[in-house]
Amino acid sequence: MGIFVIKMPDIGEGIAEVELVEWHVKVGDPVVEDQVLADVMTDKATVEVPSSVHGTVVALGGRVGDVMAVGAELIRLEVEGEGNARAAPKAGVRAGASVSDTAPVVAVAPAVRGASPALRAPARPAGQKPLASPAVRRRAWDLGVTLQYVPGSGPAGRITHGDLDAWLARDRNDTSSRTTAMLYESHNEETRVPVIGLRRKIAQKMQESKRRIPHFTYVEEIDVTELEALRQTLNQQRAAERGKLTLLPFLARAMVLALREYPQINARYDDEAGMVTQYGAVHLGVAAQTPSGLMVPVLRHAETLDLWSFAAEVARLAEAARSGKAARDELTGSTITLTSLGALGGIVSTPVINYPEVAIVGVNRVVERPVFVEGRVTARKLMNLSSSFDHRVVDGMHAAEFIQCIRRYLECPALLFVE
Known part of the structure; x- marks a missing residue:
């Protein structure tokens, strides 16, 4: 086994640095070639950074909101064969860390369509980003669905259009179980939203x-x-x-x-x-x-x-x-x-x-x-x-x-x- 380092790619047009706006993987996740690892932003354009190899994530190179130079270490993967780097991680996120250790704490709001957390627990732990293609994210936005609450059936838990359909069908069934009393529940939650991207x-x-x-x-x-x-x-x-x-x-x-x-x-x-x-x-x-x-x-x-x-x-x-x-x-x-x-x-x-x-x-x-x-x-x-x-x-x-x-x-x- 070896270590393979993926660096921040050259986006082109003379751009020297980008902002890391979202991780799609965490330490310990298996990844396959061409799977999206992270989203970065240049000016106003968001660019997906894919993996060039198969492997397992051992270290992340930055936190959401960090501004990273082109060529900086983005992620380390454990791969079959020799890899392209030594096993010890460079500066960045320590090996064994999770997204929840590195990303700002964000309380995710419940979906507009569907029940509040009192009826449903999130499909994934707080801080773990839901994986989904841009088309699925766009459709979820249009439907008013918060992806944090949707279980994913694709590779590495990726949310598919079928998962959205299943969620909406279950949502309609749950509607009949809501009570008028929920309209008057006391709420004390606080939401911290990082201003990034x-x-x-x-x-x-x-x-x-x-x-x-x-x-x-x-x-x-x-x-x-x-x-x-x-x-x-x-x-x-x-x-x-x-x-x-x-x-x-x-x-x-x-x-x-x-x-x-x-x-x-x-x-x-x-x-x-x-x-x-x-x-x-x-x-x-x-x-x-x-x-x-x-x-x-x-x-x-x-x-x-x-x-x-x-x-x-x-x-x-x-x-x-x-x-x-x-x-x-x-x-x-x-x-x-x-x-x-x-x-x-x-x-x-x-x-x-x-x-x-x-x-x-x-x-x-x-x-x-x-x-x-x-x-x-x-x-x-x-x-x-x-x-x-x-x-x-x-x-x-x-x-x-x-x-x-x-x-x-x-x-x-x-x-x-x-x-």
């Missing part, structure tokens, strides 16, 4: 943005009655062949046209160099919620996309972001950002600028309200845009004119197709 990067980015940028927010009400009628007509006529349209493609097109008149808003500000760079290309960041947190995939050259191309590209990038497979260049380089909470958008918001950009356009929900039109009360569909600007380089007047320009395009949607 994407959550840490989001926190750092938001803090940097608010520290550097003097935000001001401008809110305008827009009548989208005619736009909604057009959207529904296009969906009725074209959805089967080209897919359904939401409001976002129309708003993106309106932004592209408005930015031609206000190029100073399609810009990035290097405050250390004292230089504003204005861009002819509109690289539109579209904020997307993922199981790991907020990410901003970037639509390159949004000015070249028609409504359906924009919708398809947004769907593709959002799926890549949610599954953790978005490339690094798909998550960087935006020149202006569009953010929307959809039906949860509220009436007004104060979006945080995606530093070093100088503007962000926020979409609030559409509501139907009575409005006076030519002296008569009629029902109209209204929507607010809540947009923030960097007051160092965007004057209030120009910000207001930019939003009013978007408003004109959206309230008379035929203008979106007139050059």
Whole structure:
């Protein structure tokens, strides 16, 4: 028997260090070639690190949340044959340690679907990470299932789609056994959640943005009655062949046209160099919620996309972001950002600028309200845009004119197709 050391791989693109965000194995686990050992994060992209050999884990090279250099020792395996290293572990996690010895203590919340810990014990000890593919994790997120409570039947306890189906079936059977008294139980648990991975990067980015940028927010009400009628007509006529349209493609097109008149808003500000760079290309960041947190995939050259191309590209990038497979260049380089909470958008918001950009356009929900039109009360569909600007380089007047320009395009949607 020998010891085989797997080092942190070179992710490429000049990246010198990555953050260790999740272990999929613990000391003592058998692993097979190509089995995922750990997840690491570069900027906002999560990368899975697989094993290159069969073996048994004898030591882990870092704790969740550690920033590790490319080439540093990631894990040690005991393998058949000579291996590639001496048996004594290098600096890192001691041989014989478990994940619970090395990872921050986290109390895992019960699943949204299914019973609380009072009815069910976790399928694995606290601190032991559930193994599952990105597709299974995505499906569990969509279903509201906490994987910590799902028994796995795959290799090394890996959770499969079949395990999720079995869990949901048992969950439905357990529903009838719950009592009204559970709604009034006393709870004293505390949950400690380490701020690591994407959550840490989001926190750092938001803090940097608010520290550097003097935000001001401008809110305008827009009548989208005619736009909604057009959207529904296009969906009725074209959805089967080209897919359904939401409001976002129309708003993106309106932004592209408005930015031609206000190029100073399609810009990035290097405050250390004292230089504003204005861009002819509109690289539109579209904020997307993922199981790991907020990410901003970037639509390159949004000015070249028609409504359906924009919708398809947004769907593709959002799926890549949610599954953790978005490339690094798909998550960087935006020149202006569009953010929307959809039906949860509220009436007004104060979006945080995606530093070093100088503007962000926020979409609030559409509501139907009575409005006076030519002296008569009629029902109209209204929507607010809540947009923030960097007051160092965007004057209030120009910000207001930019939003009013978007408003004109959206309230008379035929203008979106007139050059």
